[in-house]
Amino acid sequence: MNRAPAQSRPQHRRERPEAGPWPHLLLAWPSLALTVLFLVPLGTIAALGFFRRIPAGFFEVGFVTDNYARALDSFHLERLGVSVMLALAATLITLLVAVPFTFLLTRRPRRAQVPYLVLVLASLSLSEVIVGFAWSLLLSRTSGISNVLVRIGLMETAVAWSPGLWAVILAFVFVALPLAILSLYPTFSRLDQELPEAAGTMGAPPLVGFVTVVLPLVRRAVAATAALVFIFVLGAYVIPQTLGRPAHWTIPVHITDQAIMKNHLPLAAALAIVLLVMSSVIAVAIVVIVSGRPPRAEPSVPAP
Amino acid sequence: MSPPRPDLVIQGLGKRFGATVALADVDLRLPGGSLVCFVGPSGCGKTTLLRVIAGLETPSEGKVFLGERDLTRVPVHRRDVGMVFQSYALFPHLSVAENVAYGLRIRGVPRRTRLERAQELLALVQLPDVGSRRVSQLSGGMRQRVAMARALALDPALFLLDEPLSALDAKLREGMQVELRRLQRRVGITTIIVTHDQEEAMTMADLVVVMGDNRVQQVGPPLDIYRRPVNRFVAGFVGSNNFLPGRVVSPGQVEVAGVRAPLARDAAPAPLGGEVTVAVRPENLRLRAQAPAAVALHGTVVFVRDLGRVVETRVRVADQELIVSGRGGFDEGDGVWVELPESGVVALTS
Amino acid sequence: MNRVLRAALFALVVAYLIAPLLVVAGVSLNERQVLFFPPQGLSLRWYGAAFTDPSWYRPAINSLLVATFAALIAVSIALPLSYVVWRYRVRYAKAVMAMGLAPFALPPVITALGALALWIVLQSYGRPYTVVLSHGAFLTTLPLATLTVGLQNLNPQLVEAARTMGATGSAVFRTIVFPFVRPYLIAGFVFAFVLSLNEYIIAYMTVGFTFETLPVKIFASLRYGYSPVMAAISVLFFAFAVVVFAAVGRLGDLPRLLGADETD
Ligand SMILES: Nc1ncnc2c1ncn2[C@@H]1O[C@H](COP(=O)(O)OP(=O)(O)OP(=O)(O)O)[C@@H](O)[C@H]1O
Ligand SMILES: [Mg+2]
Numbered sequence: 001m002n003r004a005p006a007q008s009r010p011q012h013r014r015e016r017p018e019a020g021p022w023p024h025l026l027l028a029w030p031s032l033a034l035t036v037l038f039l040v041p042l043g044t045i046a047a048l049g050f051f052r053r054i055p056a057g058f059f060e061v062g063f064v065t066d067n068y069a070r071a072l073d074s075f076h077l078e079r080l081g082v083s084v085m086l087a088l089a090a091t092l093i094t095l096l097v098a099v100p101f102t103f104l105l106t107r108r109p110r111r112a113q114v115p116y117l118v119l120v121l122a123s124l125s126l127s128e129v130i131v132g133f134a135w136s137l138l139l140s141r142t143s144g145i146s147n148v149l150v151r152i153g154l155m156e157t158a159v160a161w162s163p164g165l166w167a168v169i170l171a172f173v174f175v176a177l178p179l180a181i182l183s184l185y186p187t188f189s190r191l192d193q194e195l196p197e198a199a200g201t202m203g204a205p206p207l208v209g210f211v212t213v214v215l216p217l218v219r220r221a222v223a224a225t226a227a228l229v230f231i232f233v234l235g236a237y238v239i240p241q242t243l244g245r246p247a248h249w250t251i252p253v254h255i256t257d258q259a260i261m262k263n264h265l266p267l268a269a270a271l272a273i274v275l276l277v278m279s280s281v282i283a284v285a286i287v288v289i290v291s292g293r294p295p296r297a298e299p300s301v302p303a304p
Numbered sequence: 305m306s307p308p309r310p311d312l313v314i315q316g317l318g319k320r321f322g323a324t325v326a327l328a329d330v331d332l333r334l335p336g337g338s339l340v341c342f343v344g345p346s347g348c349g350k351t352t353l354l355r356v357i358a359g360l361e362t363p364s365e366g367k368v369f370l371g372e373r374d375l376t377r378v379p380v381h382r383r384d385v386g387m388v389f390q391s392y393a394l395f396p397h398l399s400v401a402e403n404v405a406y407g408l409r410i411r412g413v414p415r416r417t418r419l420e421r422a423q424e425l426l427a428l429v430q431l432p433d434v435g436s437r438r439v440s441q442l443s444g445g446m447r448q449r450v451a452m453a454r455a456l457a458l459d460p461a462l463f464l465l466d467e468p469l470s471a472l473d474a475k476l477r478e479g480m481q482v483e484l485r486r487l488q489r490r491v492g493i494t495t496i497i498v499t500h501d502q503e504e505a506m507t508m509a510d511l512v513v514v515m516g517d518n519r520v521q522q523v524g525p526p527l528d529i530y531r532r533p534v535n536r537f538v539a540g541f542v543g544s545n546n547f548l549p550g551r552v553v554s555p556g557q558v559e560v561a562g563v564r565a566p567l568a569r570d571a572a573p574a575p576l577g578g579e580v581t582v583a584v585r586p587e588n589l590r591l592r593a594q595a596p597a598a599v600a601l602h603g604t605v606v607f608v609r610d611l612g613r614v615v616e617t618r619v620r621v622a623d624q625e626l627i628v629s630g631r632g633g634f635d636e637g638d639g640v641w642v643e644l645p646e647s648g649v650v651a652l653t654s
Numbered sequence: 655m656n657r658v659l660r661a662a663l664f665a666l667v668v669a670y671l672i673a674p675l676l677v678v679a680g681v682s683l684n685e686r687q688v689l690f691f692p693p694q695g696l697s698l699r700w701y702g703a704a705f706t707d708p709s710w711y712r713p714a715i716n717s718l719l720v721a722t723f724a725a726l727i728a729v730s731i732a733l734p735l736s737y738v739v740w741r742y743r744v745r746y747a748k749a750v751m752a753m754g755l756a757p758f759a760l761p762p763v764i765t766a767l768g769a770l771a772l773w774i775v776l777q778s779y780g781r782p783y784t785v786v787l788s789h790g791a792f793l794t795t796l797p798l799a800t801l802t803v804g805l806q807n808l809n810p811q812l813v814e815a816a817r818t819m820g821a822t823g824s825a826v827f828r829t830i831v832f833p834f835v836r837p838y839l840i841a842g843f844v845f846a847f848v849l850s851l852n853e854y855i856i857a858y859m860t861v862g863f864t865f866e867t868l869p870v871k872i873f874a875s876l877r878y879g880y881s882p883v884m885a886a887i888s889v890l891f892f893a894f895a896v897v898v899f900a901a902v903g904r905l906g907d908l909p910r911l912l913g914a915d916e917t918d
Contacts (some may be wrong), residue, residue: 022823023742027750033731034753037791041768048771101667105661110914114903116664117912122895123671124893125845127852129869131886133876134674137885143681143691145673151692172818174674177667186803186913194393197360200380201387202458204405206656209381212410216397228758235761237855242876252763252855259767266707269771272764 013020048269059266069272076254076271080278083250086165087234090172091286094229097173098180099222103214105181105187129171132242135171139243167243172236176229183228187221223291227283234279251275305367309336309494310371312357312462317366319352326352330366330520332513339495341490341505344515345541350498351390353515354464357496359383362446370461386455386493388465392447394439399436401426407458424451428487445476452484456491463488463495469504481508502542506530514538532568535654546589546626550651558582558651561622565599568648580651586629590643591617593634600641601626605625605634675892682885689880700886711885713871717851720785720867725847727790732797732842737831740805753766757791762855765792770859780864785857789850796849797842803913804838805831841911844902848895 016081024262049071052062059131080295105113138144139162149155163220191214201211237252251271317330327349334340340370342350355361357368359380368375375383394403401422402409408418419435426432429449434442455463468484469477475487485508488495499505505512506526514521514529514537522529522538533539536547550560552574557564560582567574574580592600603621610616615632618625619642626642634640677691685695704710712856735754739747757765769788773779812830854869868891872884902908 023738023744023747026738027744027747030731030735030754031750033727033787033791034750034794037772037787038753038757038768041765041772044771044775045764078329082433097663097667098700101663104663106914110907110909114908116668116895117908118899118903119668119671121845121899122892125848125852125856125895125899126892127869127872129854129873129876130678130852130891133673133872133884133888134678136876137681137689137691138674138677140689143677143689145677147691156713169392174670177671182912189909189912192391192393194389194391195395197380198389198395198454199406200360201358201383201385201455201464202410203381204407204410205379205381208410212406213395213397231759231761233761235765237766238873252761255763255767256855256859259770260862265771265774268767270397272767275761276764277801278701283759 003256009301036211037086045269045272048266049273051266051269053264053266064266067266070267071270071274076251076274079249079251079254080274082248083234083252083275084278084282086168086172086250087230088242088247088282090169090176090233091226091230092233093169093173094176094180095222095226098177098184098225099218102181102184102188103218106185106191109195120178120181123174124182126175128175128236128238131171131175132238135167135239136245137176138162139164139167139170153269162243163245165244165248166287168240168248171239171243172233175236175239179232180225180229183225184218184221187218191217220291223287223289226290227286231279234275309461309492310373311336312494312496313369314357314371315367317353317356317368318364319349319356319361320364325355325518328364328519332520332523334494334496334511336371336494337492338510339485339508340513342496342498342513342515343500343502343505343541344521346500348515349518350500350515351466352491352536354387354466354496354498357462358385358464361583372425373477383641384458384461386460386463387459388448388451388455388463388468390466390468390470393452394447394451394454396439398437398439400431400437400439400442403439403450404435404457406454406455411458414518421457425457426450428481429453444471445480448472448480452487456493459493461494462491463491465495465497467500468498468500470501477504484508504543512542514541516541531650531654533583533650536581536583536652539650539652543585544627545585548582548593548624548626550580551646552576552578552580552651558649560649561601561624563599563601563644565644566646566648568604568650574651574653578653580653583650583652584644585613586616586627587648588645589626589628589630591619591632591634592641592643593627595641596643598643598646600643602639602641605636605638605640606630608634608636675889678885678888678892682882682889687881689882689885700882701890704884704886704890707883710887713866713868714887716782716865717868720782720789720857721847722851723786724789724793724850725843727787728793728846729797729839729843731790731794732801733839735794736798736801737807737827740802741831751798754794756795758795758880759791762832766855766859769856773860780861782861782865783866785860785865786789788856788860790858792853793846793849796845797839800838800842800845800911801835803911804835807910807915836907838911841902841906844898847912848898852891852895 048059049067050063050065051059052064055062059300114128139160141147141158141160141264144161146155146161147158150158195213195217196209199213200206234250236250237256240248240250241253255268255271255275258264258271312334314330314332317327319327330353342353344350352361352429356363359375359378395406398406401419404422404425405418408421423432423435426435429444429452431449431453434446439447439450448471452468464584469480472480481504497508509526511523512526512529513523518536522534529538529542533542535614539545544619548560550558553559553564555576558567558580565582601621603619603626606617606620606625608615610632614629617628617632617634619628621642628642680691680693681689682700683693683696683698684690685697690696731754735747735750738744739751769784770779773784778784808831813826852869855872857867858870858873861867863874868887872887875881875884902911
């Protein structure tokens with residue numbers, strides 16, 4: 001959880017008994033389910049990357065390095081670069097909006113927050129497919145804003161902005177923004193209102209108080225959120241596929257392409273492992289740079 | 305001494321949160337350099353009034369002046385106030401000295417200078433050795449002092465404290481009351497302390513503002529408030545009081561429980577013939593075995609409680625029960641005379 | 655940040671989140687089979703088609719089934735797990751917890767590819783239950799997060815009080831813990847349900863077209879033939895999500911469920 005421990009909330013102390021077989025019985029199903037459905041698949045991918053592809057079927061067990069060689073060839077490395085740059089750009093824009101928005105939202109009375117939270121949750125749950133579809137319409141020539149702008153006389157002729165680089169980034173931000181807001185929400189809403197107020201009484205204008213008092217206290221949450229958003233966007237498939245030109249296709253598009261269309265699971269797996277390593281390294285770097293501290297062991301999640 | 309401190313003037317102030325009225329019709333003049341206590345029961349609007357003065361809330365109506373200067377629209381960071389919050393609001397990511405020096409940092413004072421000044425202030429609140437510690441390593445009482453040092457760092461025009469002592473244990477609280485009073489005298493700053501402890505207000509303040517029902521009920525020096533409460537609310541809230549129905553029969557006399565008692569000389573005048581509530585403090589009543597020369601009521605002792613320093617005796621007089629605190633010496637069931645104070649009683653019309 | 659700036663930022667965010675949906679809603683009202691905006695002519699026929707055309711309502715039913723069972727699985731994993739971590743000192747519980755939270759720390763496409771690989775190895779590729787199980791594990795993160803928040807908000811003194819009155823482990827759970835975390839449990843279920851309903855890439859890689867879910871169907875028609883029905887369905891989806899979350903906000907304390915403190 002990315003709850004800022006910097007906030008000094010009174011911690012209830014309690015003893016935690018180790019009570020016989022109960023906890024182990026209770027943990028049986030979660031352990032089994034998550035091992036089979038999460039850990040084993042990951043291991044399978046890791047192994048698959050070294051397997052041989054059989055043109056007619058899926059693959060056969062073996063140990064070859066061709067798949068990794070291809071996953072790391074200049075074409076795929078360039079794709080990887082594009083993916084990372086796109087994800088970084090989307091992450092940056094998302095945070096620039098989400099951090100002030102969430103802060104200001106959590107300063108509102110709770111009741112006033114609810115409509116915004118409902119909108120954010122509904123947007124978060126919106127299928128990436130629908131998001132891709134909606135933005136392709138919004139940015140298209142015949143049904144998008146450019147068309148509307150022509151009607152009201154602000155533009156000469158309608159143009160299509162999709163597919164294109166900005167179409168991809170705008171849609172990335174659209175899916176990432178709700179995620180970022182909800183991930184920042186717990187920390188921000190638990191931030192003692194009196195801290196920025198105290199800064200105000202000592203002469204700090206709101207923006208200065210925000211930078212000198214609020215930001216240092218929420219740095220960890222912001223860092224975790226940045227990593228979360230980055231990984232999420234980096235792993236998106238539908239948006240670059242529907243809103244980007246081939247030049248903007250990210251690694252997930254190629255992974256899916258190899259896995260489903262070209263039936264080349266081992267290459268898809270090798271690409272996935274490369275993507276995984278890359279995303280972990282960059283995510284850790286983001287956390288270290290933004291929070292100024294090494295990451296904690298627990299993974300970060302939104303709440304929810 | 306520095307130039308005279310300006311008065312804080314509040315005119316026709318009101319504050320609503322949606323449908324909730326938090327403050328209504330507040331008019332106050334608080335003399336510069338004085339120590340003022342806002343006192344009243346929970347929810348009566350003390351914090352809201354303090355926050356309006358600090359600029360943390362915008363009033364729904366009315367104005368706030370410091371001397372000639374209209375503060376109403378001035379944002380908090382340009383108001384020149386120092387505030388001690390109820391939770392202290394010390395910044396957990398900064399050291400104690402950095403907390404105290406925060407306001408100087410905002411003003412762009414160089415690091416060396418401001419940390420030296422922080423050190424002076426910490427010495428002022430008698431915490432010379434904690435500057436480099438984290439806030440989380442301090443006890444409640446120490447945090448309270450750090451919060452005061454921090455609020456004073458910019459030498460503000462107003463020093464505002466919201467229930468600064470409520471989190472401390474009784475002994476520490478008493479010590480801090482004295483210290484706070486001394487500190488205020490030394491610095492000479494106009495100070496407002498919010499408390500719901502009326503005793504604290506009475507012992508510390510130059511001027512007490514009694515609030516109730518989201519309004520100001522009475523303003524005055526502690527003794528005035530104690531001696532001459534203007535209404536039943538104040539009479540009941542500040543110290544304890546016996547209330548009896550009565551009627552004013554002549555300009556200086558009130559009829560109560562079948563006898564005529566003198567009205568306190570400087571109390572607010574009551575209309576002739578009107579129904580009033582007579583208030584008389586338990587410590588101003590005397591118990592007598594025989595009918596005294598002074599005005600007295602006859603009754604029966606129903607309950608005795610020895611509080612150590614005083615004995616509290618409850619006496620049934622007609623269908624009323626009076627509390628008398630004094631030396632005691634009577635038992636349940638005894639018939640006694642309750643002597644009313646020679647200085648007179650207080651008649652309240654509201 | 656004064657009021658004007660705040661209002662501007664709020665307006666920008668709301669407009670940004672709503673604008674695409676407005677265009678989709680407009681497009682769904684076209685009279686003919688075109689995707690114009692503003693729409694040409696007004697008609698609700700595409701909403702009708704969404705309910706009468708089996709190529710659309712079958713995937714919808716599939717999606718509802720998948721989402722229901724997947725959310726149940728997610729909750730069945732999250733509840734015992736979060737409870738054990740909160741209540742007992744069991745070393746490996748933290749590791750299991752990490753597995754439950756990890757899917758959201760992984761690029762989604764990798765989770766999907768993992769599911770694909772798993773079910774191929776188990777020779778179950780394309781069976782309806784595969785997507786249910788994979789969604790269930792993937793979305794466990796959501797009830798796990800809400801339940802963790804809920805249990806953190808539960809004052810342990812309540813448990814101690816119950817123990818002084820004679821309640822044992824399971825009685826404490828039944829009478830104190832469960833009633834307290836129920837809103838968080840329901841919220842976690844709802845989040846998992848709605849996200850499963852909308853999930854594309856895992857569904858695509860586990861069952862694809864053999865057990866077509868709505869997002870898969872929409873994506874297919876996005877590539878092979880636009881139709882205003884897509885727009886109608888998208889609007890229904892969004893409306894459904896808004897209604898569900900508004901209901902949660904109505905019945906429960908949404909800020910608290912999302913991790914704000916117990917009280918203001
Ligand atoms: N931000 C707010 N929103 C809505 N109502 C508020 C707000 N702040 C205060 N109130 C209401 O205004 C009234 C006065 O509150 P205030 O906090 O000023 O009381 P108080 O005298 O300080 O009480 P206490 O002694 O309990 O601290 C109360 O009825 C309170 O519920
Ligand atoms: Mg208060």
